[in-house]
Amino acid sequence: MPSQSLHLDVFQKIKSLGFNAISAYFFWGIHEPKRGEISFDGFRDLQPFFDAAMKAGLYVIARPGPYINAETTGGGFPGWGTYTPGLWRTSNTSYVEAYTGYMKAIGAQIAKKPNYQRRSRNPCGFEAPFTEDFTYESELKAVLRSVGVTVPLTVNDAWPGGHFVDIDIYGYDSYPNGFDCAHPNDWLPGAVDSTEYFWGAHLQFSPQSLNAVYEFQGGAFDPWGGAGYEGVFSTAHPGVYTSYDYGSAIAEDRTLREKYYELKLQANFRSVSPAFLTSRPINIFSTQGSFTGNQALKTTQVLDVVGNKTGFYVVRQTDASTTAVQTYNLTLSTSIGTLTIPTIGGSLALNGKDSKIHVVDYAAGSTTVLYSTGEILTWATIDKRDIILVYGNAGELHETAFKFTSAIPAATVVSGTGTIKTKVLAGNSLTLQYQTTGQTVVQVGNTVLYILDRANAYDFWVLHPASTGAFAQFSTQNPILVKGGYLLRSVSTTGGTLAFTGDLNSTAPVSFEIIAPAAFQSATFNGVKLALTKTRYGTLTAQKTATLPAVTLPNLAALKWKTADSLPEIQSQYSDALWTVADHKTTINPTPPNTTVVLYAGDYGFHTGNILWRAHFNATGAETGFAAQLQGGSAFGFSVWLDATFLGSWAGDAVTSAFNGTFSFPTVLPKGSTHVLTILQDHMGNEENWWAAGDDFKTPRGILSYSFLGNATTTVSVWKVAGNLGGESYADHSRGAFNEGGLFAERQGWHLPGFNDAAWAVGAPTQGIAHAGVAFYRTSFDLNIPAGVDYPLALVFTNSTANPHFRAQLYVNGWQFGKYVNNIGPQTSFPVPQGILNYNGVNTLGISLWAADAGGARLDSLALKLTAKVESSMAPVPLFHDLPSQLTNAKARGSLCCPRVIFPTPLSVAGLVSLDVLDHVDVSISYAYLPLKR
Numbered sequence: 001m002p003s004q005s006l007h008l009d010v011f012q013k014i015k016s017l018g019f020n021a022i023s024a025y026f027f028w029g030i031h032e033p034k035r036g037e038i039s040f041d042g043f044r045d046l047q048p049f050f051d052a053a054m055k056a057g058l059y060v061i062a063r064p065g066p067y068i069n070a071e072t073t074g075g076g077f078p079g080w081g082t083y084t085p086g087l088w089r090t091s092n093t094s095y096v097e098a099y100t101g102y103m104k105a106i107g108a109q110i111a112k113k114p115n116y117q118r119r120s121r122n123p124c125g126f127e128a129p130f131t132e133d134f135t136y137e138s139e140l141k142a143v144l145r146s147v148g149v150t151v152p153l154t155v156n157d158a159w160p161g162g163h164f165v166d167i168d169i170y171g172y173d174s175y176p177n178g179f180d181c182a183h184p185n186d187w188l189p190g191a192v193d194s195t196e197y198f199w200g201a202h203l204q205f206s207p208q209s210l211n212a213v214y215e216f217q218g219g220a221f222d223p224w225g226g227a228g229y230e231g232v233f234s235t236a237h238p239g240v241y242t243s244y245d246y247g248s249a250i251a252e253d254r255t256l257r258e259k260y261y262e263l264k265l266q267a268n269f270r271s272v273s274p275a276f277l278t279s280r281p282i283n284i285f286s287t288q289g290s291f292t293g294n295q296a297l298k299t300t301q302v303l304d305v306v307g308n309k310t311g312f313y314v315v316r317q318t319d320a321s322t323t324a325v326q327t328y329n330l331t332l333s334t335s336i337g338t339l340t341i342p343t344i345g346g347s348l349a350l351n352g353k354d355s356k357i358h359v360v361d362y363a364a365g366s367t368t369v370l371y372s373t374g375e376i377l378t379w380a381t382i383d384k385r386d387i388i389l390v391y392g393n394a395g396e397l398h399e400t401a402f403k404f405t406s407a408i409p410a411a412t413v414v415s416g417t418g419t420i421k422t423k424v425l426a427g428n429s430l431t432l433q434y435q436t437t438g439q440t441v442v443q444v445g446n447t448v449l450y451i452l453d454r455a456n457a458y459d460f461w462v463l464h465p466a467s468t469g470a471f472a473q474f475s476t477q478n479p480i481l482v483k484g485g486y487l488l489r490s491v492s493t494t495g496g497t498l499a500f501t502g503d504l505n506s507t508a509p510v511s512f513e514i515i516a517p518a519a520f521q522s523a524t525f526n527g528v529k530l531a532l533t534k535t536r537y538g539t540l541t542a543q544k545t546a547t548l549p550a551v552t553l554p555n556l557a558a559l560k561w562k563t564a565d566s567l568p569e570i571q572s573q574y575s576d577a578l579w580t581v582a583d584h585k586t587t588i589n590p591t592p593p594n595t596t597v598v599l600y601a602g603d604y605g606f607h608t609g610n611i612l613w614r615a616h617f618n619a620t621g622a623e624t625g626f627a628a629q630l631q632g633g634s635a636f637g638f639s640v641w642l643d644a645t646f647l648g649s650w651a652g653d654a655v656t657s658a659f660n661g662t663f664s665f666p667t668v669l670p671k672g673s674t675h676v677l678t679i680l681q682d683h684m685g686n687e688e689n690w691w692a693a694g695d696d697f698k699t700p701r702g703i704l705s706y707s708f709l710g711n712a713t714t715t716v717s718v719w720k721v722a723g724n725l726g727g728e729s730y731a732d733h734s735r736g737a738f739n740e741g742g743l744f745a746e747r748q749g750w751h752l753p754g755f756n757d758a759a760w761a762v763g764a765p766t767q768g769i770a771h772a773g774v775a776f777y778r779t780s781f782d783l784n785i786p787a788g789v790d791y792p793l794a795l796v797f798t799n800s801t802a803n804p805h806f807r808a809q810l811y812v813n814g815w816q817f818g819k820y821v822n823n824i825g826p827q828t829s830f831p832v833p834q835g836i837l838n839y840n841g842v843n844t845l846g847i848s849l850w851a852a853d854a855g856g857a858r859l860d861s862l863a864l865k866l867t868a869k870v871e872s873s874m875a876p877v878p879l880f881h882d883l884p885s886q887l888t889n890a891k892a893r894g895s896l897c898c899p900r901v902i903f904p905t906p907l908s909v910a911g912l913v914s915l916d917v918l919d920h921v922d923v924s925i926s927y928a929y930l931p932l933k934r
């Protein structure tokens with residue numbers, strides 16, 4: 001995240017799930033957008049990211065590529081790769097030479113802190129699938145080792161296909177439900193079957209290491225025109241829009257979804273169940289009907305084959321798509337013989353898409369759980385008592401049985417309205433039957449059993465005070481269990497006081513229950529003392545009400561907006577003399593050009609954002625129109641002008657990545673007259689290169705073919721192209737190579753906070769323009785959001801139906817934070833993180849509006865909205881600051897450029913020849929006149 005300080009917030013949330021590691025991709029194209037110029041400055045700095053993981057107590061699985069996929073442009077490959085010869089993702093020399101610099105540099109970053117690297121066991125990862133190239137694989141490993149990476153190396157195969165198995169920890173990914181955000185409740189019937197097949201693959205390919213699944217459908221991406229994530233930040237490839245929320249447990253605005261609380265149950269169970277680490281699935285491919293006799297259910301027996309023979313019985317529906325309820329009894333062997341459970345009578349139930357893990361002979365401190373159908377959330381030994389938390393859906397029948405070494409103690413309900421039935425079993429065992437409804441606490445000798453329904457289970461947090469030394473935050477000792485609160489982040493235990501930090505999201509009082517050693521008699525929450533009451537079974541309770549101060553947000557519609565035309569290129573006096581001449585006669589691109597000169601933007605160093613093309617020609621008098629096939633990736637669009645006359649547009653749809661458009665000229669062009677066609681196109685990012693030894697990411701962006709209608713012999717005398725200012729020598733190092741595209745506004749720096757728009761006309765994006773073209777709008781507003789809260793904000797559009805064909809890009813304090821395509825969608829809400837937004841001061845908002853129809857376009861509405869209100873213990877978020885080297889640059893370009901830099905051709909060429917390192921007249925002027933202004 002460009003707001004580096006927000007990494008800690010997200011990592012703490014992950015840690016509080018009970019997780020101990022994160023896996024992260026690093027994106028070559030961000031670090032080396034120009035070949036040989038590798039940067040880890042500013043938002044590209046990995047150290048704050050690693051430091052935050054360390055502070056939160058999380059190990060890191062670093063996945064530096066070189067190929068990552070990850071719905072990033074080119075799958076992580078830099079744009080210059082599109083014109084670099086040779087098959088990529090192979091041992092081809094040109095590819096090896098291309099990636100070596102980056103892999104060494106990123107490897108050195110990862111290896112930089114040798115202690116951290118060694119102790120934190122952060123593996124390094126690569127991405128498969130491969131057309132197996134063993135030389136490539138061994139060279140990749142060698143390059144990381146050569147710069148001091150000592151941790152195990154991993155590979156993520158895109159399925160358990162056995163590629164790149166000569167690696168420390170081979171693994172794979174799986175998305176068994178595919179990528180369909182429109183129907184989150186419709187699962188594929190065989191969605192869970194793959195797990196059985198995976199085990200065989202593990203035994204075949206990597207029996208010597210752990211069975212690693214590096215990605216397993218934490219959510220799904222949503223394409224242009226998709227359903228949206230609630231019904232889901234990005235350097236997007238054409239398959240996804242601006243959001244990569246993914247419908248994940250932690251949403252894009254960093255709020256927690258229900259999925260978060262469900263994952264918390266599972267992660268906490270794993271972290272207190274060491275037997276699970278040495279278990280093996282036993283009955284693969286004969287799970288249907290096993291242990292239950294119910295063919296509608298599959299039960300996998302997973303046995304600890306090393307330790308105390310704990311059994312885990314994973315029950316789920318045979319048909320994963322069903323929402324039916326199945327009832328069942330489990331007949332299985334335990335240390336006291338074969339039992340049919342429930343042993344007291346009745347039956348168990350599996351609801352719809354649930355799956356359950358029932359345990360047998362499970363150790364929870366000094367307590368032996370003979371079996372439990374109520375699922376274990378966690379257990380902890382506190383003051384010599386074993387506290388065990390079990391849960392089920394509200395109203396479900398469950399049993400938990402304990403095996404004692406001596407006489408069976410009495411079981412007493414000490415809290416809650418639930419009742420229990422008990423039955424003595426063989427071997428000093430006692431089973432308890434109960435319904436999981438609300439919260440009921442039962443004491444059985446030195447064991448305290450919390451019986452919870454799912455909603456109550458979601459409320460529990462397992463916190464560990466930091467120990468000492470460099471890895472203090474990784475401690476798993478001295479657990480303290482707390483019920484209550486939207487998020488609990490940490491506990492510290494100094495001076496007999498429990499000091500909790502956490503977040504609350506409701507003004508209704510939160511009831512905390514604290515299960516901690518009796519030595520702690522006082523507690524604080526976010527520094528405020530809690531009034532504690534002791535329960536009859538020794539835990540502490542307290543109430544807390546969140547403080548959620550009201551804030552006044554600016555009404556964007558009521559602000560003063562300024563506007564300027566961002567398409568002066570169509571005016572007759574406009575000179576493109578300093579634009580890049582598109583004159584390449586050859587390309588290495590696998591798509592052979594159908595044009596006399598290569599018209600692929602990538603071949604001229606433009607890899608992102610809007611691209612402008614200008615074709616100069618002499619008319620013969622016979623031309624009646626122009627036809628062109630452009631390619632920009634799914635959801636792209638383009639508009640065409642003959643001189644200042646609009647000819648038409650392809651407005652785009654969700655799936656079309658190349659389109660052949662035919663445009664009529666309004667009048668006959670006099671023979672010998674000179675004209676310019678201006679084409680504005682969108683570039684949605686480069687395709688991914690999912691298949692190794694393929695060239696998909698080189699799929700061109702630009703003009704594939706063109707012709708003049710009426711006269712096939714008319715030729716373009718010169719083609720010019722403009723993309724982002726400077727191309728690969730991009731201008732804004734603070735915000736990175738993907739922040740700007742080729743719109744005039746962007747080349748001029750109109751989106752930057754320092755730009756002086758005093759001379760501009762007054763006009764708002766909701767007024768828009770009444771003709772096809774591009775307008776740019778600017779405004780500024782203050783925010784005053786108090787400390788101690790996390791109030792995420794989003795810029796929200798409403799869909800316009802009147803003149804629907806338009807595209808808008810959002811810039812917040814210079815950062816591009818969204819591409820809105822009104823006629824495609826689905827995204828209308830664009831979260832902008834604190835730190836990019838100045839929460840206590842002035843903000844600059846810029847919007848480009850590209851109207852694709854002759855009638856023009858306007859935004860129906862645009863609003864700044866809170867997406868949540870949370871009282872938060874999140875660390876303060878400093879405002880993003882431009883890199884020192886950028887201050888002069890941005891300011892120069894932004895404030896000293898006149899809104900229209902239109903020079904007669906002779907002046908622009910004659911006057912600025914000495915500054916030919918820059919390829920746009922506007923920036924040249926800024927640099928040239930900056931000292932004079934001062």
Ligand code: GAL
Nearest residue numbers: 068069070071158173215221
């Ligand atoms: C995986 C890949 C990820 C991502 C995912 C789909 O195969 O490893 O990078 O692209 O598919 O979201």
